[in-house]
Amino acid sequence: METVRAAESALMARLPEGTLMTRAAAGLAAACATLLASAAGRPTRDRPTRTARLYGARVALLVGSGDNGGDALYAGARLARRGAAVTAVLLSPERAHPAGLAALVRVGGRVLTPADTSSVSSLLRSADLVVDGIVGIGGRGGLRPDAAHLAQRVADAGAPVVAVDLPSGVDPDSGEVNGPAVRAALTVTFGTLKPGLLVDPARTHAGEVHLVDIGLTPQLPAVPELAALESADVAALLPRPSAESDKYRRGVVGIAAGSARYPGAAVLCVAGALHGGAGAVRYAGPAGDHVLARYPETLVSSGSPHHAGRVQSWVVGPGLGEEPAARELVAEVLATEVPVLVDADGLRGLDPDRLRTREAPTLLTPHAGEAAALLGTTRERVESARLAAVRELSQRYGATVLLKGSTTLIADPDPRGPVRANPTGTPWLATAGSGDVLSGLAGSLLASGLPALDAASAAAHLHGLAGSLAPTPPSATTVAAALPQAWARVTGTGTGTGTHGTASPSPSAFPLP
Numbered sequence: 088m089e090t091v092r093a094a095e096s097a098l099m100a101r102l103p104e105g106t107l108m109t110r111a112a113a114g115l116a117a118a119c120a121t122l123l124a125s126a127a128g129r130p131t132r133d134r135p136t137r138t139a140r141l142y143g144a145r146v147a148l149l150v151g152s153g154d155n156g157g158d159a160l161y162a163g164a165r166l167a168r169r170g171a172a173v174t175a176v177l178l179s180p181e182r183a184h185p186a187g188l189a190a191l192v193r194v195g196g197r198v199l200t201p202a203d204t205s206s207v208s209s210l211l212r213s214a215d216l217v218v219d220g221i222v223g224i225g226g227r228g229g230l231r232p233d234a235a236h237l238a239q240r241v242a243d244a245g246a247p248v249v250a251v252d253l254p255s256g257v258d259p260d261s262g263e264v265n266g267p268a269v270r271a272a273l274t275v276t277f278g279t280l281k282p283g284l285l286v287d288p289a290r291t292h293a294g295e296v297h298l299v300d301i302g303l304t305p306q307l308p309a310v311p312e313l314a315a316l317e318s319a320d321v322a323a324l325l326p327r328p329s330a331e332s333d334k335y336r337r338g339v340v341g342i343a344a345g346s347a348r349y350p351g352a353a354v355l356c357v358a359g360a361l362h363g364g365a366g367a368v369r370y371a372g373p374a375g376d377h378v379l380a381r382y383p384e385t386l387v388s389s390g391s392p393h394h395a396g397r398v399q400s401w402v403v404g405p406g407l408g409e410e411p412a413a414r415e416l417v418a419e420v421l422a423t424e425v426p427v428l429v430d431a432d433g434l435r436g437l438d439p440d441r442l443r444t445r446e447a448p449t450l451l452t453p454h455a456g457e458a459a460a461l462l463g464t465t466r467e468r469v470e471s472a473r474l475a476a477v478r479e480l481s482q483r484y485g486a487t488v489l490l491k492g493s494t495t496l497i498a499d500p501d502p503r504g505p506v507r508a509n510p511t512g513t514p515w516l517a518t519a520g521s522g523d524v525l526s527g528l529a530g531s532l533l534a535s536g537l538p539a540l541d542a543a544s545a546a547a548h549l550h551g552l553a554g555s556l557a558p559t560p561p562s563a564t565t566v567a568a569a570l571p572q573a574w575a576r577v578t579g580t581g582t583g584t585g586t587h588g589t590a591s592p593s594p595s596a597f598p599l600p
């Protein structure tokens with residue numbers, strides 16, 4: 088969070104004292120008021136049918152000793168001025184933001200400490216809203232015991248929580264969660280989205296995320312550490328045939344996937360590739376009959392990739408099985424001079440030194456288990472520190488890496504560029520074979536000439552959207568079938584552009600610190 092701090096300092100030096108906090112608190116209070124007004128209200132023991140609204144609503148503030156607590160206190164004062172009954176629980180009464188506390192008390196806000204056990208319990212039980220201002224970007228390590236205890240009491244009480252800037256207990260820089268952390272329905276964050284709001288496991292603690300502009304954007308660095316492509320950015324990347332196009336100029340993707348045991352992986356990989364914008368899909372391997380039966384437009388050969396004809400990219404790995412022949416196949420494909428995507432069984436036993444000698448781009452698409460094997464660590468460690476894992480993988484293997492899972496992250500081997508977090512997707516995508524569709528799709532985008540980072544980002548974006556657009560529950564086949572709809576959604580040419588469909592002529596990855 089050093090970049091945010093630097094940006095804040097630069098801006099604060101030019102503004103009257105307290106301006107940024109006033110802006111932050113105003114945005115926070117407005118979001119709380121909206122939430123209270125729209126909530127049906129939760130029944131409590133003493134008010135079984137009451138509907139929450141701002142006037143008379145019971146609001147509990149959890150206040151740490153930094154500026155995060157200050158934001159909560161000032162926002163609480165604003166809500167109290169509009170008729171809410173606001174009570175602050177001060178973790179360190181002597182260190183709570185003095186001006187914020189005075190503002191709250193001036194408008195009739197009450198104050199408790201965690202030592203007031205029964206009052207705090209009944210406050211949390213009856214609260215219509217809890218505002219978590221325990222700790223924000225100044226938080227380090229897991230929550231300290233008193234803060235962790237308070238977070239647990241809030242969880243037990245079940246009131247909806249609005250987190251200030253970040254849910255307390257999540258790591259702002261990495262999205263890691265060490266120990267108890269607040270789970271929010273809404274996080275109101277200031278100036279810029281922090282990695283902890285985009286990367287799991289922290290992301291699931293944040294709930295919906297609302298970004299309040301406090302005027303920080305011009306001060307933020309031009310190259311952020313983490314970026315996410317919006318639909319308009321993806322639309323600008325997607326290949327479109329021109330009047331001069333023919334199938335070869337549009338790019339040909341080769342698929343070396345599937346085996347006698349797993350022919351379906353070949354079919355699904357081809358399905359993804361046919362929806363990725365390449366002009367033709369070649370399949371080389373033992374599942375050609377299955378592929379042709381489903382997709383007669385595929386150019387099928389049963390020999391090795393070398394004899395399949397010219398391609399502009401290869402996808403190798405899905406459904407190859409564990410036999411040594413799989414390794415030989417991967418080695419053969421890696422020996423070509425075109426971009427290569429390695430997935431699934433192809434990732435087993437990859438040699439980092441071999442990959443580093445390739446001049447054409449290599450894209451690896453592991454899930455957490457495969458990433459763990461490549462790094463020599465455990466799946467749990469990868470899942471708890473995704474950002475670190477994807478960076479480490481791309482560095483060690485000198486390749487672009489797309490790490491799949493609840494948050495899909497994409498890293499380029501150039502450490503100066505931002506890691507990309509994919510903003511689309513649904514847990515329904517955790518269905519057998521959906522990764523095969525993704526690798527075919529990304530390989531197809533590689534063949535059409537996109538750099539590996541862009542091909543991977545665009546593929547993850549479309550694949551995630553297709554997962555949401557396919558009828559519930561989706562299967563890998565229906566995810567592939569929904570890809571044209573996902574293209575239409577992204578390019579704004581289909582039925583309704585939804586929240587992702589804002590067409591814009593220039594790519595603008597939104598910056599994160």
Ligand SMILES: NC(=O)C1=CN([C@@H]2O[C@H](COP(=O)(O)OP(=O)(O)OC[C@H]3O[C@@H](n4cnc5c(N)ncnc54)[C@H](OP(=O)(O)O)[C@@H]3O)[C@@H](O)[C@H]2O)[C@@H](O)CC1
Nearest residue numbers: 095107108152153154155223224225226227229230231252
């Ligand atoms: N700067 C600006 O212009 C603007 C900043 N804004 C707001 O300020 C926030 C940043 O404020 P900040 O820098 O005061 O840090 P903050 O997040 O409150 O945490 C520090 C406190 O937490 C404590 N603490 C630390 N670790 C802990 C742990 N594990 N478990 C428990 N406690 C822990 C630490 O204790 P200490 O180490 O001092 O004993 C200290 O008291 C930012 O997120 C945003 O909300 C907005 O108003 C917009 C303008």
Ligand SMILES: Nc1ncnc2c1ncn2[C@@H]1O[C@H](COP(=O)(O)OP(=O)(O)O)[C@@H](O)[C@H]1O
Nearest residue numbers: 454491492493513514516517519520521522523
């Ligand atoms: N919890 C989740 N939330 C969102 N997407 C998920 C989740 N779990 C898996 N996915 C996505 O589902 C796909 C599964 O791919 P993969 O693990 O390779 O499965 P398979 O090998 O069966 O094809 C990936 O795109 C991954 O990002």
Ligand SMILES: [K+]
Nearest residue numbers: 222251253255
């Ligand atoms: K917080």
